[in-house]
Amino acid sequence: MDCGIFGIVGKKPQRRNFKIHRGLGTVDQAFNKEFLDEMGEMGWKIFFALKGLQHRGQDSSGMVISDNIGGGHNRYSTTGEINKENIQPIEGNFYGAPFALAQNGNLINTLELKKEAEGRGADFGKNCQLDSAAELEISDTRVIVKLIETSPFHDFFDALREVLLKMIGAFSLVVFYRDKVIGVKDPFGIRPLCLGESADYYAISSESCAIDHLSIQLKREINPAEFIVIDSNGISSVNWTAPLKKKICLFEYIYFARPDSVIEGVPVYRARKKMGQYLAYEHRLRLILGEAIVPVLDSGLMAALGVHEATNIPLAYEALFRAHFSFGRSFISGPDLRQLGVSLKFNPVLFDIQGKRVVMVDDSIVRGTTTPKVINFLKKPKELMGMTIGGAKAIDILISSPPCRFSCYYGIDTWRVKGELIAANCQGDILNIKDQIGADYLGYLSLENTIRAVVESDLTRKLCFDDFCTACFTGNYPILN
Ligand code: SF4
Secondary structure, three states: OOOEEEEEEEOOOOOOOOEEEEEEOOHHHHOOHHHHHHHHHHHHHHHHHHHHOHHHOOOEEEEEEEOOEEEEEEEOOOOOOOOHHHOOOEEEEEOOEEEEEEEEEEEOOHHHHHHHHHHOOOOOOOOOOOOOHHHHOOOHHHHHHHHHHOOOOOOHHHHHHHHHOOOOEEEEEEEEEOOEEEEEEOOOOOOOOEEEEOOOEEEEEOOHHHHHHOOOEEEEEOOOOEEEEEEOOEEEEEEOOOOOOOOEEHHHHHHHOOOOOEEOOEEHHHHHHHHHHHHHHHOHHHHOOOOEEEEOOOOOHHHHHHHHHHHOOOEOOOOEEEOOOOOOHHHOOOHHHHHHHHHHHEEEOOOOOOOOEEEEEEOOOOOOOHHHHHHHHHHOOEEEOOEEEOOOOEEEEEEOOOOOOOOOOOOOHHHHHOOOOHHHHOOOOHHHHHHHHOOOEEEEOOHHHHHHHHHHOOOOOOOOOOOEEOHHHHOOOOOOO
16 A cells, blocks of 8 residues: 555653544545544644645545554555455554554565464454455555564564564554554665654654644654654664665655655655656657646646746646545446546646647656546537637647556555556557557656656755666566565
């Protein structure tokens, strides 16, 4: 799962009962005002942080509050069904003491770990059979919780470390135990997790945008293999294993993270704008013809600004108006409603692009099923009060990342659409992809300049070119089972 996780610790000790609340859908759907009022200031803080991480998952949301600590999770499921049982944080019991765990990322040895947990006496319920198909039904986070519960170690921290050493994959965890919040990253540091502090609170979060909302200052990114324990007395940090060569998910900078977040010292908006500038440079000969730049909102906006700044081609920001409906995809039921698809997401406003050669800027093309519909939207005349507003004359598409040819097994759900990745099916032949989506021109950003845009945006000047996972573009997977 590429999800949002969050934890917070108050610096003034208070006594609260262990309370957990979870619900399907968005943060607004999962929690109501009565519950938040009952949880007090801490509950509201967690609610606002989870709203800040809403873009990372809308399938379900959960919150835990205990003693002076709390946190939560927004789920975007890539393993485990969308059902109430899999909503995180998932709670467990360690020798009579409750704990809860929230995860961002994906394990690639879930089935082996489940077998091991069952061998130790863990019960996953009769619906969870031990075959490969069942792997899709189990939440890897539930397996981690069961392994901790059945660990031979009697100390919680020893038990957690014992389980971490068995886990293979990309994971950032937030664990809630007694008066402590524990933050953990995998040895490659693939998924983001940052640390923040204010006068009254410590916090850990998938992205800094969530702690910004609480006026908590970003301190730093949690390091690969770091095991950070926070309580009202402060922070302690050790490595739970030897860190390996850093492999930060490059896709976080291209698409997944919110542009106002800072990951590993890189302001995401700045990296995306630079990607746009490099994109403009790489396709400068074609851009001579461009008359209007249309960003695919929201994720293509920053790159489109970069193309605009580099070329001075006017920005038709509103040509593809993005409607923000506040329900998750799982709540759209019925084939007729689902067919509305792209119309529910975008509404074309053609006034500034009619008859023009448009440069449409997007972050990526995965299956290529949406892009032809968007092209059709922008080219097709629209009837308005008896008048006809003409569409664009031509649509050139610029993509601010390389062709996405390989599945991700570390938290972004492209493994589900294996066999449907358009760039893989076209063997990376860009002319073929262009013809399939019906564009007049298609240009991608090279991998070298995608990484360069991130490295050059690093405020700390510490990142190197080989600090990134690029597997979905290159097939070079940093972790193999
Ligand atoms: Fe990110 Fe792609 Fe690596 Fe997955 S395969 S972690 S999406 S860079």
